[in-house]
Amino acid sequence: MDPVLFSQYVLSGLVIGVIYSLMALGITFIYSIMKMINWGMGEFYMIGSYVQYALIVTLLGPDLWYVAVPLSMATVFLLGLVIQRFLLRPMFVGGIERRDEYATIITIALMVFFRNLAIVLGGPNQYAPPDYARPLTLGTLPISGNRFVALVGTLVLLALFYLVIKQTWVGRALRGAAQNRVGIQTAGIDVLRLDMVAFGIGVALAAAAGALLAPDFLVYPENGAISTFKGFEIIVIGGLGSVLGSVVGGVLLGVIEALGSVFVSASYKDLYGFLLLIALLVFRPTGLFGERERTV
């Protein structure tokens, strides 16, 4: 085996894994705060990619793609706030007994709704914004400029997320909500408002992934399906609720899929991540960085 080629496979897996972790982070963050799984996460990725495309093509032009990324995130953040306020908040205030089922039904309905809305508004065809950057070489790996931009963008967003969570008042409140929703209310924090912020941030992270990957993976109504799928795999591998687990799980999944698809068969690329997932569930059911739930 040519070591250069091997390093290219590993690097390509690592790059895509880091980018996928953004999606996983959004899913796990929403779960940590609201204790619900957002099954429609891929559709926020999809909306992010459509908004990015629309902004570049109609308003900003190809040179200002980097302005379009935060604008796409902001748009989806606001959409997230509205959805949380009117569709998800009732599960915390309306005396609903089966919250998990409620959240599942609502988010799956949103998934179907947004996917069909995209077909109605944009048609079923693919779109692609102009490239963000020219192809370049990262170490031994010849890589798309867009993919490199997405990698850097993801790392910046992960760092920002870490800073907000660790250094700000809102971050402390969010960490508190993740630990004990009832407890932080005794400290005078409006946990329902915090839910809105958490949901908005979570879906904005998915939108960022969609916006960053739009030129490479194209814009079309079902483009979020594959990243949602990866996102869920990653959070189980990394541990539900763990930020570090999202990143490490993403990288592991990316590398394993890249190597498996080359050394075993490309036909079963999705299978390799599942094998890792099953092995982890057998030997470490909480995932790599997840913790057992403690109740008193």
Add this chain to the structure above:
Amino acid sequence: MKGRPGISLLVALLVAGLGMPALAQKPVKIGVLTPLSPPGDASAGQFIVRGAKMGAEDVNARGGVLGGRKIELVVEDDAGTPEKGAAGFRKLASQDQVVAVVGQFHSSVMTAAQVLAEQFKIPVFSTQASARGITEKHLNYTFRTHVIDPDRVQLWNRWIMERGFKRVALIAENTDYGVGLVEETKNFFKSMGVQAELKTIIFDRAVVDLTPQLLEIKNWKPHVVLNGGVGTPVYLIIKQAYDVGLFPAVPMLVSYDLPVRPEFWKNLGEKGNYVSFIVYYHPTMRLTGRGEAFRKKYMAEFKEDPIYGAFNGYAQVVLLADALNAARSDKGEDLVRALLANKFEGWNGTISFSRGEGPYWQQWTPPMLVTQYTRPEMPFAEVKIVFPPDLKTGDWAPGPKR
């Protein structure tokens, strides 16, 4: 009491007057089952629907079929998946009671639909599904007016031999179409005596990152790459091959006519330049009277040259109308008999169906050409035919090394 017979007579006349034309004008329904949403190649489905609708309009403008009955199209989305295709076919057959179904694009969907066509005794037409097995099963109600993969593969093998490529990489999706292409290419490499090494990779159609596979191909140092994706994967392969430095330094041949679509350049920009691709229609082609009339009408309506899918959708509806008239019946069995016994004017020649050997069963094949883009944003009308030699209008050009 006096008025009653008069009223009854009036009512009877009204019923007769309204009812008889209604019965006479009961439309003949033709189903268009085609991909109109992902993961199917929805763009292809849209072109097929355009053509089929214009075919129905054409027939209706000429007075309809079976003594004045109008053709009514019922369009159903198969989303490129066998399960949705099967559900759509059942709905068309049982609820809408169509007399035939056209529009099939994905081979895997066609494979599911043709089983139901036998059960319901309704002819189903492959408009652009090309897997060998579709007509090789020798089913009574399956018809095709599109190329079959053995012919496609023989064409690209001849092109490979003409160009002298010695290392050929084929990357294909894991569908009936893609897997079929791989098997056919392996078989015909032997039987045609192609003096070249062949590397094949089959990828999962749902996967969007094909970088590892394209790096593997690049490292193998091929002389040509055959792109066996359908829809989105075609674009992903071209884009990602460009990004890893494989294409255009190494030539790429797309297995069907996706690059003629208007969105090709929008999605790929300069990355799409130098791509070679197989087409079944070229604007310089000589068409039949019907084909030429369709082309003019299409250009007037859509302000662009029609593409093959639209031509074929149109031709299938029109030939079905001819077959209905020849059969003097809208029953499936009668329609099949009429389809086999008659010749029909297609868009570029006379279409007839016979029960030949192997996959040449109820099969009519259009021409196939290899073309190439040689500058970004090049309109399809200006594209040169580079193969086969007897139809060639320009020379094939290698892409620049980066």
